[in-house]
Amino acid sequence: MKAVIPCAKKKDGMFPFSESKPTTLMPVMGKPIIDHLIESLESVGVDEFYIVANHKEDILREKFEDDGKINIVHQENLTGTGAALEACGNLDEDFFMVNGDVVVSERDLENLKRKFQQDGYKASLLAAGEDKPEKFGVLSITNDEVTALEEKPEEPDNSLVNTGIYIFKPDIIETLQEIDSEEKSVTDAVRKFAEEEAVNFELIEDYWLDIGTPKKLLKADRVKREFEINGKNIADSAEIHEGAEILGDGRIEDDAVVKSGAVLEDDVFIGEGAEIEPNTHVKNSTVSRGSVIQADSIQDCLLFEECITDSGASVENTVLGEESDVRSGSVIRESFIGARSYIEMNNSIRGVKFVPDARTDLSEISK
Numbered sequence: 608m609k610a611v612i613p614c615a616k617k618k619d620g621m622f623p624f625s626e627s628k629p630t631t632l633m634p635v636m637g638k639p640i641i642d643h644l645i646e647s648l649e650s651v652g653v654d655e656f657y658i659v660a661n662h663k664e665d666i667l668r669e670k671f672e673d674d675g676k677i678n679i680v681h682q683e684n685l686t687g688t689g690a691a692l693e694a695c696g697n698l699d700e701d702f703f704m705v706n707g708d709v710v711v712s713e714r715d716l717e718n719l720k721r722k723f724q725q726d727g728y729k730a731s732l733l734a735a736g737e738d739k740p741e742k743f744g745v746l747s748i749t750n751d752e753v754t755a756l757e758e759k760p761e762e763p764d765n766s767l768v769n770t771g772i773y774i775f776k777p778d779i780i781e782t783l784q785e786i787d788s789e790e791k792s793v794t795d796a797v798r799k800f801a802e803e804e805a806v807n808f809e810l811i812e813d814y815w816l817d818i819g820t821p822k823k824l825l826k827a828d829r830v831k832r833e834f835e836i837n838g839k840n841i842a843d844s845a846e847i848h849e850g851a852e853i854l855g856d857g858r859i860e861d862d863a864v865v866k867s868g869a870v871l872e873d874d875v876f877i878g879e880g881a882e883i884e885p886n887t888h889v890k891n892s893t894v895s896r897g898s899v900i901q902a903d904s905i906q907d908c909l910l911f912e913e914c915i916t917d918s919g920a921s922v923e924n925t926v927l928g929e930e931s932d933v934r935s936g937s938v939i940r941e942s943f944i945g946a947r948s949y950i951e952m953n954n955s956i957r958g959v960k961f962v963p964d965a966r967t968d969l970s971e972i973s974k
Contacts, residue, residue: 609700610653612644613691614707615661615682620819623945624911624928626963629663631707632670633824634911636831637860637878637895640818643831644705645677647713651720653703659691689783689791698780704773704793710827711772712813712834722809723774729805730779730797733772735815743768744794746808753806756798770815773797821926821943821960828893828909832874851883860896878912886918895929902933911946928963 614631621630631641645656659680660667671677684690692704701723705711715733723731732753734746740763747755748767756769773793782796800806814834816827840858841847847859850867857871860879865871868885875889878896883889887900892908894900902916904923911929916922919935928946933939936953945963950956954967 608653608702609655609657609698610648610703610705611657611659611692611695611698612641612705612707613659613682613688614641614667615659615664615691616685617662618708618819621821621824623943623960623962624821624824624926625662627928627946628666629660629707630818632663632666633818634893634895634909635710635824635828636835636858637876637893640710640827641707643710644707647711647716648703648705650713651717657695657698658707659694661685687788687790688793689786689796692780692793693783693791698777701774701776704771704775706771706817708818709770709772710814710816710818710831711770711811712815715809715811715813715815716772718812719772719774719809722807726807728800728807729776729803730800730807731774732797732806732808733770733811733815734767734808735770735811736766737768738766740766740768744771745769748808751807752804753797753801753808754804756794756801758794769794769797770811771817772815825907825909825924825926829874829891829907832876832891832893836874836876845877884918917952 614629618625618630632639655676657678657680659682661682668679680694682691682694719733744756744758745760745763746753746767779796782799783791786795814830818824818827836856836858839853842861844861845859846864848867851865852870854872857875859877862880863877865883866885869883870888873891876893880896881894881898884901888904890906892905894910895912897913898910899915901918902920904921907924908922910927913930914927916933917935920933921938923940925939925942927944930947931944933950934952937950938955940957942956943960945961948961948965951967
């Protein structure tokens with residue numbers, strides 16, 4: 608089975624992190640979103656992938672250049688999701704289509720596949736209940752079939768929405784070609800299938816997050832940890848010093864070091880080669896690979912790769928971009944700090960976004 612993963616568009620809502628990498632390469636629970644997707648799709652039988660790229664395409668090509676099951680497909684026309692699918696050429700067998708900025712559970716993908724294979728429809732989609740359905744495509748359902756799909760209605764008549772996660776028969780390509788529009792959308796083709804009584808659905812059972820803002824990224828990291836970390840999972844090559852405490856569930860990857868006096872609390876993920884220095888308190892957070900953490904407190908945070916925090920620093924409800932450096936005595940709350948930023952000593956920062964390569968001593972701060 609194949610899978611198409613569209614990743615071509617730059618998501619402006621992901622600033623400042625979209626300046627240094629595509630959304631699909633941003634870490635959730637210490638690993639790029641696309642790696643989670645590929646692993647989950649492989650587990651349900653996918654053995655060939657089409658990653659549709661444009662923004663920061665070179666990074667994706669470099670990452671997957673030696674992986675024979677991955678095809679990087681360039682999408683020149685960014686006008687619609689239909690163009691992403693057409694860029695993949697002739698797909699001659701059933702396939703998944705999952706956007707590259709989505710976090711979804713393996714079990715939900717397995718449930719969707721089972722539903723598709725049992726009922727023999729042309730398309731199956733995952734559906735979810737939403738508090739604000741007017742921001743999504745809203746589904747109308749009759750006898751377990753999707754009978755209509757309305758995009759972002761002002762007054763939705765129910766809260767059941769389309770997640771944009773599908774399995775299609777190859778017929779979808781021909782249906783797309785029949786649509787006379789410069790901005791072809793996969794949703795338009797699904798709507799035509801629905802008119803033919805050819806679409807069914809499966810409800811999300813675990814979780815699905817469409818990541819369009821840094822707040823959603825932070826939430827996705829938290830939800831992923833809550834579902835995936837059960838008990839204390841410590842790699843054989845990780846080093847936990849006597850006097851370190853792990854309170855609650857935690858996952859500690861290869862070659863990570865947790866030193867005496869450090870405290871890890873509540874669904875913590877410590878990435879490969881990361882170091883948690885003495886007397887550091889990390890709570891309900893992800894510390895990605897290669898980071899060195901000496902801060903007094905890291906709470907409800909997502910730290911990208913190779914971050915450094917000095918002693919006396921405190922970071923709360925914040926995302927730190929890769930290779931960021933927070934110096935001693937600084938306090939950061941509810942902020943999004945771009946890649947390679949340098950936060951000078953004794954700063955107090957709240958509710959801001961920093962451009963990549965920002966330095967607080969040079970006032971290179973974005974609103």
